[in-house]
Amino acid sequence: MKSLLSKGTLVFALLGLLILSACGDKASDEKSSSDSSGESYEWSVGFNTVEDSIRGVAAQKFKEILEEESEGRITIDLFPNEQLGTDNEMVESVQVGALDFQLSSSGVLAEIMPEFSATDLPFMFESADEAHAALDGSYGDLLKKASTEEGIKMLNTFSIGFSQITTNASPINGPEDMKGASIRSPNEPVPIATFEALGSQVTTMPFTEVYLGLQQGAIDGQFNPLTAIRDSNFHEVQDYLAMTDIIFYHAPFIMNQELWDSLDSETQELIQKAADEATEAARAFEAETEAAVLGEIEGDFKEVTNPDKAAFQQAVQPVYQQFEDKIGKDVLDDLQSFLEEYRSK
Template identity: 45%
Template sequence: MNIKYRSLFYSILFVLGAILTACSNSVGTETDISSEAQSGSSKPEVYKWSLGINTTEGSVRDVTAKKFKEIVEEKTDGRLQIEIHLGESLGTEQEMINMVQVGALELQLAGGLFANIVPEYNTLSLPFIVDDYDEAYAVLDGPVGDRWKELASERGFKVLAHTELGFAQITTNNKPIYHPDDLKGLRMRSPNEAIWIESFRELGSAVSTMPFTEVYMALSQGVVDGQFNPPSAIYETNFHEVQDYLALTNHFYWHVNFIMNDDLWNSLDEELQEIIQEAAYEARDLSRAHIQKKDTEMLEVLKDEFIEITQPDIQAFRDVLEPKIDSIAKTIPAEAVEETYKFLEEYRKAKN
């Protein structure tokens, strides 16, 4: 299906989903939830759900989704069946997020674009806001993350867990990056999210936005000069084939939001909710361990794939970006930014 007709298809699906949600307490449709139980039958209801991700087989989202599917189907004795849809086969990441919101898709592992609907989640994407994984998990799994989950619920989402993606690094195809000045004038690809776009504009880059599935081709054809992603994503999507240099900047931390429709969640019995929630937490823990191990392994592999891997002057990057945080964070509610920085300050004091 070409892009024009696919977009039209999902626009229609979005509207239909909204109508179904407004007209019924059940967000399930014939394709969303199917019951094998007939009226008056003693057989339990069987749910068949779709889980959408925008990456390919073997990616951390795929690993996370498969773990969730395995646990849920085993613990429910097949009462809940999960079908995983890879590589934006159901639509772009933003389209799938919209589909979950209106009940046209049951589950999604949604990345940074989720913040277009729940902007508080972008707080953790601010440049250099966290120094390591422990700080990120303290935010996501603590009172700050709980507050964001509540805000997501108000917008129609049940956030089951915060899974892992990792710290972003920069790749380029024309010159290595040692200093922020090296990025001036480069055409950098970014997801369509204001935080990342504004950050690279402050660094002097010309920013182009495009779906993740189009990045490899854009790099290979010279449409853009570089991109930024965690090491595992760089390797899994073969960006090293069309890029020459890797700069270890750790400038953005990225997590993934395991989401489902909130009305659908509330329609489930307590036993099924408990199984789904526990499975999501187990999948989250697996994703975190997987990324930390995988990124270390991938950096070793990538040493042989890039012409050069650089260790840039991180303080110079901080000196450019940190004074601009208010401008970069203009799409995030100020109270969310303040709350997160205050929490991290107290967390660091307690840790030391």
């Protein structure tokens, strides 16, 4: 199993989980051959954004369905806003069984499963609909298989939105305006390489530290979907917004594979149903709110620009070449062939 953390960091993270009582009651190590649907469970779900974010919508729906349809035998505790550690730390905790469920990010999972990096490549998708079609098809099946091999059960995934760029350095009208700007990136390989290709000085930091970093001038800017920009109030401390759609983000809904394997089929079906309905709720929420969010926050910026995407696409082409071998040329070819066929229809 590939690890995202040092041993010392992992021990600290696990102690924190225990203190916060984040560990749910686990089923027995050996899966019962008889019906164990009467057994009670208390499970934890962690994510790195605020409670009323897209991830929060999914988590709340998941909780409601499991608690109602299990008639109280399953209890779900929600831990938003990195209460249980950073995105990377929570993935590690899911792998080793210290955290039951997580609404993760594709980029973090790409650190241990390069196949996930394909969705993070700049301008890979033109719309959330085509991204969901790929993730619901053979490409999504490939991600689920890769996850299982790393101790992770991937239940489903949903769009967080396309990343837009904000900065205090200068208005962004083309890739040349990114040169020298200090841009925060999550500690994820493709986004880091993307902004380095644009000539930016990339700084990594946990999501919950970004607002302070922007406010104090430790970084010039960041990139995130509009909903994340609003939910975290980045528009309060940024002057310029560029609508680039540069990177598509999705949130894989994951759980510990051993926990899944230990459960009876009835409980597994209920978990999958809850995850699927939570995914649909999150996808609908993202689609309904994305356009409205721009209207809410654009007045807080000095300037909102709509740069020519073609220039950005040309500038970041080396990123595709950089990650082709790591992701797998066959994986990229299959995904791009699917998208070409999808667009032709």
